[in-house]
Amino acid sequence: MPQPQPLSFLSDPVRVVNKTDLFQRFAKMGSLFRSAEMTLCQLFLQSEAAYACVSELGELGLVQFRDLNPDVNVFQRKFVNEVRRCDEMERKLRYLEKEIKKDGIPMLDTGENPEAPQPREMIDLEATFEKLENELREVNQNAEALKRNFLELTELKQILRKTQVFFDEHEGGTNPTESMTRALISEDSIARQSGSVQLGFPEKNYDPEDYYPCFVAGVILRERIPAFERMLWRACRGNVFLRQAEIETPLEDPSTGDQVYKSVFIIFFQGDQLKTRVKKICEGFRATLYPCPEAPADRREMAMGVMTRIEDLNTVLGQTQDHRHRVLVAAAKNIKNWFVKVRKIKAIYHTLNLFNLDVTQKCLIAECWVPVLDLENIQLALRRGTERSGSSVPPILNRMDTSEDPPTYNHTNKFTxxxxxxxxxxxxxxxxxxxxxxxxxxxxxxxxxxxxxxxxxxxxxxxxxxxxxxxxxxxxxxxxxxxxxxxxxxxxxxxxxxxxxxxxxxxxxxxxxxxxxxIFGSSWKVSNLNTSYVEGLGQSEHMLNPATDDYSESPYVFGxxxxxxxxxxxxxxxxxxxxxxxxxxxxxxxxxxxxxxxxxxxxxxxRLNIICEFIPQVIFLCFLFLYMVLMMFIKWFMYYANRIDTDEEFIYGTRCAPSILLLFIGMILNKDPVYEDRCQTGYLYAGQGIIQKLLLICALLCVPWMLLAKPLMIRRARKQAELRNVNHNQLHSATENGDAEQPIHNNTSQTAVAQQGGGEHDDEPMSEIYIHQGIHTIEYVLGSIxxxxxxxxxxxxxxxxxxxxxxxxxxxxxxxxxxxxxxxxxxxxxxxxxxxxxxxxxxxxxxxxxxxxxxxxxxxxxxxxxFYSGSGYAFQPFSFEIILESAGQVKEE
Structure with a gap:
């Protein structure tokens, strides 16, 4: 690896940034026309100052770090535990956010951008989130248990109320249960089941068998009633008697919070065998069975007890919801800032995992792409990070030489x-x-x-x-x-x-x-354009003819x-x-x-592309298509519709005006235009036929120029470079070792070709260069048309x-x-x-x-x-702003 070139920013005194602001602004405006100049730098950070320095660089958003550990598994990197802790904190925050949104509590967004907390503050954040999560989960569990108990009592209240109607329908005042069951059960079963039954409030582990001597009562989802009734009829072969009534108000499911509609039912049956079968069917349809006393006095007593317990549960539920609301309101005030802090911490540790450790395990080494114009701002950010961490060793930023293509970075604003x-x-x-x-x-x-x-x-x-x-x-x-x-x-x-x-x-x-x-009136003077016609608004029967006297020769002012x-x-x-x-x-x-x-x-x-591509492309496009545009302007300025009186004016009238399209096609096919005898010529100007032939020949010569010039020049440059390389090796061998051959490796061939502008084809075979140039030529020629x-x-x-x-x-x-x-x-x-x-x-x-x-x-x-190749890759800096924005978009999706 080439030796880095040290910068002297840290050893120099602090510069006055205001003096360079104007220059940097103009330079960044220039980078709008061309991407900013980038450089590869090597960064040395002390372990205790690395976190703060990376945090400052994230706020600046002008550094793109490279991964120096591509072969290391993500779970084996140095700061993987810190990343996991951040993931856990983010999970807890998402849980709090979900509960806040469930209650419709607005989350305060002040627009602040808090700085990344110090590593020691992570423990306090973890403790805060753990306490909030545990408290909220405990409150939710208690509320769910209370809601489930409230649902059971509400359903039992509805059963007692609805079954009372069933019992009151019996005429004669006799025992309604006894009258209904006589049609289904025998006398001995009546005698067997007429003993005393202990009825009371539904306890936590009550057994429904102790409460149902000859009937069962319960609650089932309303949409399951038809299927439930059919199953009872078929399974019991018609030996059951079912009565059901709808519960008018919806009931809240404590598990999901959804509002569901249910119905109360009561089933009369015969014997233990049907009792077992009926209960299994109820269990299969997820019907909830409740005890229902047979005597009216017992039902009234149970109803009073149920109402009392419902009122107590309402009070406890209200207090639980108030406590939950207070917890969520307190969390909603800070949850936005908490998300920002956790995501910044996580981004910093993700970035630190890209760094390498030196042999002393006390220094982190990083490589990064930075804009040259922003090197001073990056140095200032590193200084601020060092001061925040309390480290005495300043960071070192060195520029490196590299043959790798830098990323593309264009300075933009909200307009561009x-x-x-x-x-x-x-x-x-x-x-x-x-x-x-x-x-x-x-x-x-x-x-x-x-x-x-x-x-x-x-x-x-x-x-x-x-x-x-x-x-x-x-x-x-x-x-x-x-x-x-x-x-x-x-x-x-x-x-x-x-x-x-x-x-x-x-x-x-x-x-x-x-x-x-x-706005400016009209340049036309149409005699038969009467008032009724103007008021017709579009019912035109007039054909405007510039050849008549109705048109004044002065053009319209605008448009x-x-x-x-x-x-x-x-x-x-x-x-x-x-x-x-x-x-x-x-x-x-x-x-x-x-x-x-x-x-x-x-x-x-x-220069090679200018000579072999730009010049023939301009000639081809101008001599054919720009010439066609010039013919349009010549025709507009030379020919007028009202020139029809004399023979001289007739030549420059509309009948003698040649078609530009036909002229252009005739130019390509090398054919003379057809014209009337009175027009004397089919061209726009004298000598047009000769000029068009010269233009066509020049344009056609540009095709082999674009096709062969560049490959031939590259081939020639390579042969000359190889010849110079051989002569240089022979001379060096004769001077140093006599007749012994000593090969010398150099880049003479590549340098010769690069001087002519063909450096991008250094490693490309000549066959591929011919093919590439042929495709480019065909694409340009056909593409121009x-x-x-x-x-x-x-x-x-x-x-x-x-x-x-x-x-x-x-x-x-x-x-x-x-x-x-x-x-x-x-x-x-x-x-x-x-x-x-x-x-x-x-x-x-x-x-x-x-x-x-x-x-x-x-x-x-x-x-x-x-002109545009578009084969680069974007500059992706480590920026908290970009990270937070992308995290917000993912959360919305």
Whole structure:
């Protein structure tokens, strides 16, 4: 392992951080365009100061530790016992939290972030949690026992009350039990069972057989009554008599706390054999049997005793619940802070398990990735940790040389975080690679707005985004577990910008809920546009023709002329306008991506990629597709619809204006365009045919340039390096050992290739380099065509959104405007509600989501494929903030 290079931070006097704040801020702003510079450091900590130093680094959140014990089992590491203690404390806290939520007690969240407790405070926390858990479990057990006893007494009270009704139904005043049983049992069994029976209160271990001479009474779940009755009838062959009555109020199950509905039943039977069979059936259906005295006086006496015991139990239960509530209220005040403390302790010991022990067992050794700009802040945090622990030996932080690729770390804030997440989900940028996030802040909402362009819908979206931004702190404090809401809130700045840009493009399109704004009047002067036509609001029969005198040559001030909203050929005009606009935007966007690849290669001093990839890519894209864009502008400036009078003007009229698509296809196929004799030419300018052939030849030459130049240059550099290596070995052998050969290992070959920018292919065989370059060339050439066509989605979705908005207006809202009188107000109120609901749900939400996904694809595929490799891995610092946030999300799930 290479020797570490010591830093002199600890030996230097404490620096004034304020002097470097401005420089660090500008440097961190620069890291938004490119990931921050990282370095691998080695950290030496004294055992007594390690806990406090790691705690300070966790609060700072700028250090990513490496595991120096990858082959050691997690159960064999030094601090595994402390981690287990933290797990046990966390289990107890989760139990307390569950009980607090069960009682609906609010948990106090002051927003404080307590520091990690010292190791000696763990004993006090463990004792506190143990005491609370034991006390709460004891209270719960007592309450459950009391509730079970209360349930039994309540069921017995219902039995005594309901069976009294059964007994009172017998006429004649004779003994009701005797009258009911005579139909079922013989006289000798009556005589045998007519002896005295000891009835009383249900004791803890009473035997129901002592209480039931010829009948049993009990309680069963209401839904089991039909099956219970059928089973009794079939098992006893109809020799039983069952009466049942429902208990109106639900009863609480002491085990689960659920409210259940039960019914009281009484069964008369014949003899001991049926008695045994009936009791087994009751046991199988989980029916609870209770004693029921036969004499009315005994029942009244038992009922009075039951009522007395129920009142006593209510008093005891109330006191138990009050005590439980006081315990939980006291715990609810601190449980949030307790969770934070325990999780911080656990995270610290998890991190300490990544360290190594030196031979003296008194020093911990760690390796970590840190941003170079934050080295001073890390040193200050280590000093604070050393002072807190009372250690006299300062920590040592050394920078190390390594060939390993560092992690990628981009400084973000609450505004740029959402945009950065878009590319991180696609692929983490390679170390020091160009970060497309700052450019996406503008291009993403703009391309979205091109597809979504409607001032009214954009206003709704902008208001929603502005509300989330203005109410950011209170909304973030609520910590909702609704996943859809969290996605919206996390992208609040994206939604705000998309709404603002959509309002701008809506003004360009002059489209507000499928209607136009007539702010600056109109440049059209249509003679037959009478008053009734204007009031018709869309019942247009007029075809706008720029070739007539009805159009003044001065263009409209801003955006589209509002008269196009009333034109019959509106779709034809917008179709051509938006299609060409999408091609122009797409070509410029792709060229911008290729330009970023030049900056990327310049940063890495990769001249080989600039010569063999960037230059031919720019030539290919510009000589074909950018040339097509230039032809569009030439056609717009040269040809006018109203030039039809003379032969000279006819040449620059609409009939002689060549089709850009046909010109481009003819350029590729090397064919001359077809034109009328009166037009004299099918080209836009003189010499266009020759220029197009030169451009096509240059573009086609770029294909073998991209395909073969880079592999051939790498091969040549390797051969030259091998030749120099052989000559150097021969010279060294002749000088040192005469004719004896002494091989010398060096990196001459790799150095020669790296100087030309091909260092990333050092260990790659030439066959794979040819294959890789062939795939890259085919992908770029075919991708230039397919990506250009892919930007036509800007045109397609824009037209689809406008047409959906117009159809919704004409099919829904316009119906309410046609009803006159007082009924029109009521109808318009209802129809407007339906129109607003459909507008927000379909045009804003569904169309907005569709445009968002298409915009995301344009950035991921068409834009990033020109320069973005995304083969890095993210910087994952040891941060208490991240750990606590992820723990909260897991708990909510």
């Amino acid at each position: 975080t959402a945009f950065q997440a878009l590319y991180d989900s696609y692929g983490i940028a390679s170390y020091r690679e160009m970060n497309p996030t700052p450019y996406t802040i503008i291009t993403f909402p703009f391309l979205f707005a091109v597809m979504f362009g409607d001032f009214g819908h954009g206003l709704i979206m902008a208001i929603f985004g502005a509300w989330m931004v203005l109410k950011e702190k209170p909304l973030a404090a609520k910590k909702s577990d609704n996943e859809i809401w969290n996605i919206f809130f996390g992208g609040r700045y994206i939604i705000l910008l998309m709404g603002i840009f959509s309002m701008y493009t809506g003004l360009i399109y002059n489209d507000v809920f499928s209607k136009s704004l007539n 589209l002329d509002p008269v196009w909203q009333l034109a019959k050929n509106k779709i034809i005009f917008l179709n051509s306008f938006k299609m060409k606009l999408s091609i122009i935007i797409g070509i410029l966007h792709m060229l911008f991506g290729v330009a970023i690849s030049y900056i990327k290669n310049m940063h890495f001093n990769n 397919s990506h250009t066509a892919s930007y036509l989605r800007l045109w397609a979705l824009s037209l689809a959104h406008a047409q959906l908005s117009e159809v919704l207006w004409q099919m829904v809202l316009s119906k309410g405007l046609k009803v006159e009188g007082w009924a029109g107000g009521v109808v318009l109120y209802l129809i407007f509600a339906a129109w607003g609901t459909l507008t927000i749900s379909i045009l804003v939400l569904m169309e907005g989501l569709s445009a968002f996904l298409h915009t995301l694809r344009l950035h991921w595929v068409e834009f990033c494929s020109k």
